[in-house]
Amino acid sequence: MLDSVNVTPLDGRVARSVRTRAAIVDALVALLEEGSAQPTIEEIAVRASVAPRTVFQHYADREALFAAVSESRSAHLTVLMGAIDAGGELEERVAAIVAQRARVYEWIAPVRRAALLMEPSSESVHAALESFRATKREELARVFATEIAAYPQRGRATLVAALGAAASYSSWAALREQQGLDVEAASAALERTLLALLTSC
Template sequence: MLDSADVTPRDGRVARSHRTRAAIVEALVTLLEAGNPQPTVEEIAAQASVAPRTVFQHYADREALFAAVSEHREAHLQRLMGRIDPGAPLLERIDAVVAQRRRIFEWIAAVRRGALLMEPFSESVHGALDGFRTAKRLELERVFAAEIAARGERERATLVAALGVAGSWSMWDALRVQQGLDVEAACAALALTLRSLLDGR
C-alpha cells in the first residue's frame, strides 16, 4: 500500500484530470437525458462545474467528447445485449430479442438522438453508430439462423434485411415517438412484426 510520500504531485494531477474528464462526459450524458440533444459547451461546463475552457482542454471538439461518451458506455451496452440461445424455441427467442431491444433502446435513447444530429458531420460518430447497427443486425442473424437457413436462397437476403429493419433503433423510435406508444405497446408491436416475418403468425 502506498503512503502519501509515494504519491507524487504528477500522480495527483493525473487523477484530477481523469476525474475532470469523467465529470465532463457525465455532464453531457445528463444534459442529453434531460432532453437537450445539442448542449452547448457552456451548458456542459456548468453541469460539470468546470470552466468552458476546461472542456476544450480535455476534449478538442464535440466529436471527441461524443467519442468519449461512446467509449464510456460501451461496457454497459454489451451487458445489456446479453446472450440469447439460438437453439431455444422460436417464440422464446423472439421474446428474448424484444426484451433485449427494449433494454438497449430505452437506455441509449437520449444519447442516440444527440449522436444522430452529429452523425452527418462527424466521422467518428458515424463510425460508432454504423458499428452498432452492424452488431445489432448480426445478432439477429445469429439468433434466427435456423429460420433464415430454411428459406430459399433469394428469400434469405430479403428476410435478413426485414429483420434488420424490424430490430433497429429506427423502428423502435418510430413506435415510441412517432406513434406515441408506451414501452409495453412498442414491445407488442415488435414481437408481432418478428413473428410475422419468421413464422407467419
C-alpha cells in the first residue's frame, strides 16, 4: 500500500493543474460573454490570474483551448437540449423545439460567434460545429418524423433541409441580431415558420 505522504504531493499538483486549466477556460468564456470575440492570450491570462506562459503550458494553442471550452460546456448543452416527446400534437412539438432552440442559442451565442470566426482555419472547431449541426438536424427529423413521412416523397429532402435552415443558429442570429427581435418575438417568428413548413403539402 502506498504511503499517503508520497501520494499527497502528486495529488496536490494534479488538483492545482485541474484548477488552473478550469480557470483558463472560465476566463476565456467570460471574455467571450463580455463581447470580446477573439481575446488575446494575455487577456485570458490576466482574467485567469496566471502568466501567459502558463496558458501555453496547459494548452498548446488557441485551438486546443477552444476544444477545452467545447468539452467543458457539452454536459450543460445536453441538459439544455432536453428530451422532446415526438408523439404529441404538432403545435406542442413545434413549441417545444422553438423553446429548445431559444434557450440553447441564447446560451451558446457568445462562444458560437468566436467559433464561427475560427471554423475556416480550425479542423477541431469545424468538426465540433458540424457535429452539433448534425445533432440538431437529427432532432428535427425525429420530432417531426410523422409530418416528414406524410410529405410527398419527392419533396421530403427539401422539407428536411428547409426545417434545418429555419431552426438553425444562423436563422436565430438573423432574427435576434439583424432584425433586433427579442427572444419572445424571435421565438414567435420561428414557430410560425416551422408550422408553415410542416403543414404545407
